[in-house]
Amino acid sequence: MASQRKQTLGHFTALHSELGNKILQYKCKHQGCTQVYSGNTSVSKALAAHVAKHAEADATAARMRLPSAGSAASAASNSVDSVIESDSAEVAAFVPPPAALSVAGSKRTLPAMYAASASISSISKLAAAIASSSLAHRLVEEPHFRAFLASVGMPVLSKLRIRDSILQQSSELRSTVVQLLRQSKMGVSFACDGWTNVRHEKVTNVVLLTGERAYYWCSIVNSDESNTAAWLYSRIRPIMQELITEHKVHISAFVADNEAVNGATHARLLADFPFLVHVPCAAHTVQLIVRNVLSAAPFACTVQQFFDMLKPFELKKNSQALRALQSARGIKQLVLQRPNDTRWSSMLYAIDRTLEVRAELACCFDVPSIPDKAAFFAALGELAAFLRPFQIATDAMQKDGSTLYNVYVQFISLLEHAKRCANAAASTAIIERWQKCINVDATVACCILSFVEPVAGLQQASAQNFIVDFGAQYLRFYLLAAGTVQQLQDRLTLQLALFASRQGAFAQMDQTVAALRRASAFFDPRHAWSMLVMQKVELAMVAVVLLSVAASEAAVERTFSAQDAVHTKKRNRLLNSTVQAEVFLKFNLKQQALAAAEARAAAAGAAHDFVSAGCANLDDSFDADSDCETHIDRDTLFMPPPKRVRRQAAAAAAAAPDSDVESEPNEEKEQRSNDEWIHGYLATRGSHAWTREDDNLLAAAALNRSDSTAPLPAVPEMKRRIKEILARDD
DSSP states (O other), X not given: OHHHHHHHHHHHHHTHHXXXXXXXXXXXXXXXXXXXXXXXXXXXXXXXXXXXXHSOHHHHHHHHOOOOSTTHHHHHXXXXXXXXXXXXXHHHHHXXXXXXXXXXXXXXXXXXXXXXXXXXXXXXXXXXXXXXXXXXXXXXXXXXXXXHHHHTTOOOOOHHHHHHHHHHHHHHHHHHHHHHHHXXXXXXXXXXXXXXXXXXXXXXXXXXXXXXXXXXXXEEEESSSOOOHHHHHHHHHHHHHIIIIISOOOEEEEEEOSOHHHHHHHHHHTTTOTTOEEEEOHHHHHHHHHHHHHTSTTTHHHHHHHHHHHGGGGSHHHHHHHHHHHHHTTSOOOOOOOOOSSOTHHHHHHHHHHHHTHXXXXXXXXXXXXXXXXXXXXXXXXXXXXXXXXXHHHHHXXXXXXXXXXXXXXXXXHHHHHHHTTOHHHHHHHHHHHHHHSOHHHHHHHHHHTTOOOXXXXXXHHHHHHHHHHHHHHHHHTTOXXXXXXXXXXXXXXXXXXXXXXXXXXXTHHHHHHHHHHHOSSOOHHHHHHTTTTTTOHHHHHHHHHTTOBSOOHHHHHHHHHHHHHSOGGGTTOOHHHHHHHHHHHHHHHHHHHHHHHHHHHHTTOOOOBOOTTOOBOOOOOOTXXXXXXXXXXXXXXXXXXXXXXXXXHHHHHHSOOSSOOOOOHHHHHHHHHHHHXXXXXXXXXXXXXXXXXXXXXXXXXXXXXXXXSOOOOHHHHHHHHHHHHHHHO
């Protein structure tokens, strides 16, 4: 379509005189007067330029249906006649009364319809609003809406005009997205997943992730074939080839869920792209772990009882009785939620809702499998407490900025959580899924490159070999470094040895990392590596790319929601091209708005850290309502008290005299330690309003406190104590 548009604009330029004359010779009737405009040269050129710019080149190309370049001139000439005739109603809407047309001798000025660039801009904005809001295009043909447009001075529009404007804006936005992807020095992750649209067609959506942003790219529609590895490969390979060769985008990873067909598709893609990293979705892996945990002891019996308790409330009379009891007690009326099979988190939400109305539920159900209601609700509370860290891990890994290092952090924390709870089934499930569903070499490699020593038992040698093999293939494929694959492997091996011993270009790496940790509470290892990118250190280039590989294809799931809002049952006759154009605008305009908001916040002096040396921006702030939140590293989740506080406490303890003075009670020590931790937490979190993210951080810290054997108090108690400290400090 882009080449057709360029060809069409070329025809308009070459035939500007003929086109201008044809358009200027039409008869414009207004209030019974007829004004005939003859072909003036200057007016013809201006008019032809306007037509070339604003006549929806894509729609005109479609009307032309040019069979070859030889017949392009005649086709373009005929198409203009058809455009004039079909759009006569819109033309008349722009034409002013004869008195408004200035006349100088025998020459007349350009009609107002061709000078109304503001109106054309308004049409584009209206089309973008319709696409972003998933409104039907026929809205502009509704009489009341047309009356509204007339009241604000806009022309009469057709749904065809709106569709053409959406297609044009989608094409322009695609060029902008390509520029953003091309400028990224961190590599691009190619994420895909499938769903079924309203026409019961299999649709595979493609999303490109880089840094903290996810951009919808296209949809692959399969109407009547099976989604085999061969079929997916035949569709995905051309898309990757176009991105790499034509758009100069550096794709680094293939991210999909844990289905076997995706692994087979990646194996086929390796023949064309030998550097491509396969990343099974980490969030989907957690889903599989929780499913195994809930089906084993000690929670299998509790889960079965929970479903038995919910079953009676599927009847309308029982649910109404529960609401009536809540209303009689003067509390908010809440409806029980039933878990679904596609999202394990629905189980946690359903349990939380059940515990909220436990007092009313105890009076409303009588299930033979639950003889002791108090014990049942206590078991539900234990199950919710056990699942909470899995929710925190899932939320962290589903963010657009989540990386493989976050996968390592979250899996280690989940394994520690399972061991603390003495849940052998959970520990076994986590280890099995780690080995089966996670790219262990790539994940451990990101751990090494993040200046963290992997836990015992992980094969560091295999991860180092992965860094060398991937880096050599990646640098050679994209011509980012000179030499053959073997020469690049040798250089990367040497640089890894120098990095391990902190010699050569890496001699000051520890000091750099320490300075970055002091400068920001949320350390990102890419900041340190980016300082070596300008020196053309091959290992630094590879490190930045590997540390930017996406950990999840959750962004693709969000495109399903956007596409479902666009392609509804009432709009099931939309063309696939129109659906994709609307989803492209709907999804990516939101990403642009988020980026613009971050830019304004940075200009206003917000605390943002940026990667230097040409790398893309990395926003480390937290926003619980954002679709593109950054990752949470281990230092953030399990944050010890600041070093300054710990040094002061150690100095005070050393200076204390060894007298017979009674020692401080343990409870007071613990309370003072908690207060010190809270002060440190408040110093790092900034002054933003309290969000759900803070609740998650406090819950994680209460479970995994690194500076004390005793856990922190519960989240409500911590929040109460924080308010007391803030009030006291004020």
